[in-house]
Amino acid sequence: MDPDRTRASAIALAAGKVTAIGEDAEIMALADTGTRVINAQGRTVLPGFIESHLHLFVGAGELDHLQLLGVVGFDALSQALRDYATSHPDLPVILGQGCDYDVVGRSLTRQDLDAILPDRPVCVLAADHHTAWANTLALERAGILEGRSLGRGNEIVMGNDGLATGELREFQAKAPVLALAGAHRIMAGLATGKDPDPYPSDEEFAADCEIMAKGLAHCARLGLTSLINMDGNPYTLRILDRLRRDGRLTARVKVPFHYASGSTLADLEIASEMAQQYNDDWLSSGFVKLFMDGVIDSGTAVMINDYPDQPGWRGEPLWSKSEFAAIATEADRCGLQIAVHAIGDGAVRRVLDGYESARQVNGPRDSRHRIEHIELIDQGDIARLKDLGVVASIQPIHAPGASDFPLQPTMNKIGQHRWGDAYLHKSLAEAGVPLAFASDWPVADLNPLRGIQSALQRPVYEGASDERLSLHDILAAYTTGGAIATHSETRKGQLRPGYLADLVILGGDIEAATPEEIGTMQVEMTICGGQIVWEKESAF
Missing domain, CATH: 3.10.310.70 (Diaminopimelate Epimerase; Chain A, domain 1)
Incomplete structure (x- = not known):
């Protein structure tokens, strides 16, 4: 993913960094008796995938829950719930x-x-x-x-x-x-942005560390080396810090302060403290996450126009225009990055208005504020994303019909006359908006290879343009795009000398594979910071 050298056949890693990249003979000449040499045998080697939007603690806690994705009909739901209840007699x-x-x-x-x-x-x-x-x-x-x-x-x-x-x-x-x-500790970063109340005992803290470690292991198996969490509090960082001190942190994690309902501008002090305390390449903060609206299916996404099936209803923003402008201005003044969940076109516009207000008050800077999801956008607002330097954090697997999520009821809730403004990828990229692809796990499958398949197979909705990107543009959104979104493009997202030794070896040649084959391809090895954090048994 280095534009100056798009391909090579060998790479050398040492002391947590990429030390050299080139052809077999020149790189093999660097090996000594203590060097492990891995022959990938024609498999694809890439920078480690950057997951730009997930809920790590929540997803980890849900790994053992009943999974209902794909269950259809009362009888199937009944059978699944009863079987799970029988096998889990003690769950509250x-x-x-x-x-x-x-x-x-x-x-x-x-x-x-x-x-x-x-x-x-x-x-x-x-x-x-x-x-x-x-x-x-x-x-x-x-x-x-x-x-x-x-x-x-x-x-x-x-x-x-x-x-x-x-x-x-x-x-x-x-x-x-x-x-x-009993999910209140796991959910605290999403519900309040504050520490759990009451604060966990030592035993509960240790149990939460094990839950988080399970989530990290799940990420490692999927080739993810950098994770941008989208809910957070100091407690989440303390758990990750304990795992780091115990040698169990297998990915680089960035955690925000979640500015939730009930927060005040004074609470941004918590965000600043988190940013100061955690600011290295393994564990960092430095940004604030907010929600502006809900989702299309429940009618809680904020729209510019009425919902087709609910005349007079456009959704209710979680923050008024003046409230959000004040929050954005103060967070920006503190040097914090801002990321806002905005799915409806009305929510996207309100976020852009707030970012513009912050720039007018504080002056322009390389803030790279973000908007998460952007499932619907007014065409007139696309240029504003570019002009304000906003990163579009997009989840390809969310597009109805692309993978796990059905076309309905979502597309009917949008209305066919707006399908050309929905789930845009190519239009945003062609406008010069930086793209960072992700899953929003546990909302959708965490596997980036399934996300790549979804992006390649995104439907062309009737009356809309083809929004599919090329494979290389999609790979960029999962690597270099994620690095740009976190101001770390000078040290990760590419395989080049001096960059962090984060890489993934896939189970095949991704360029020769069909979209379906990419979606079922496995990760053979994940390396983060020069350490092997996942290796498929008997892969090499």
């Missing part, structure tokens, strides 16, 4: 992940889940994690069966009988049920 809450919004042909209700498991608390979450559905027992024990006052953009959906229907929209609505499941 049966948690399922990846449930489709139309799993039974419509949105689930508490009565649907009561018919399956009435005597154990049950909560299933949509793949996007913005909506959950709980049974009556879970709602009762969480104290929200009769509803509860929540912050802007969060909703416990209520029925005509004055009781919750079971549908819980956004994080504050889900939090009471997830707390029953």
Whole structure:
């Protein structure tokens, strides 16, 4: 991925850096008796993949949950929940992940889940994690069966009988049920951005370290050497720091301060302290994450125009225009990078307005503020991304029909007249907007090779332009693009002398493979900082 030398056949690593790259004979001449020599035998060797948007702690905690992605129909859902409940008799809450919004042909209700498991608390979450559905027992024990006052953009959906229907929209609505499941420590970085309350005991801290280590191991097996977390608090960094001191940190991790609902400008001091305390190539902070809206399927994404199926409804922003402008201006003044979840075109515009306000007050700088997802954008705002130096953090696997996520109900919620503005890749790249590709794990499969397949096979929606990028442009978005997004392009994202020794050896030749073959290809070896952090048995 070095534009000055796009190909080579051999590479030398030492002391955590790339020391030389070239042809076999010249590189082999550098080896001594203590050098391990690996013959990749024609396999593709790349810079380590940079995962530019994931929820590491949350994903790690969900690895053992019931996985419902692809489960369709009441009978299949019932069988999956009952089998999982039988094999996990001691769980306080049966948690399922990846449930489709139309799993039974419509949105689930508490009565649907009561018919399956009435005597154990049950909560299933949509793949996007913005909506959950709980049974009556879970709602009762969480104290929200009769509803509860929540912050802007969060909703416990209520029925005509004055009781919750079971549908819980956004994080504050889900939090009471997830707390029953003991997930509050894992979710604290997403829910509040503050440390868990009460603060974990030494035993709980040790248990959380093991959960995080499991997540890191999962990343290593997939060739990921740099991870940009998208929720965070000081507690998350302390866990990762303990793993580093124990020699168990197998990837470079960047963790933000999550400026959540209820945060104030004074809380940016926490973000500044995190940035000062953690600022090396292995563990760093220095940025602030916010949510501006929800998701399209639940109607919580913020749109410029009405939802086609809900006249008069455009979604509710989580921050007013003036609130966000003040947050962005102060965070920018503190030298912090900003990353904002914005899926609807109305949310994207509000974020751009805030970034522009920050620049007007503080002056221009190489901030590389980010917008996460950008699933819908008004064409007139594309040039503003470029002019403001904004990084587009995109998840190819999210595009409906590209991989795991069905076309509906998402595309109908957007409306066919806007399909040409949805899930843009090529249009943003051609406008000069830096792209950083990612998964949003555990919302979608973490495997970057499946993400590459999704980007190659992204559907051409009726009436829209072809937004597919070339393989090399896609690889750049998973390597050099991720480095640019984190101001680290002078030391990672490429294989060149002096750069960090982060690389991945794939199980085949990616340039000769079909998209389907890329999606099923495995990682043979992952090297981070010159250390082998994953090696497939008998690969070499």
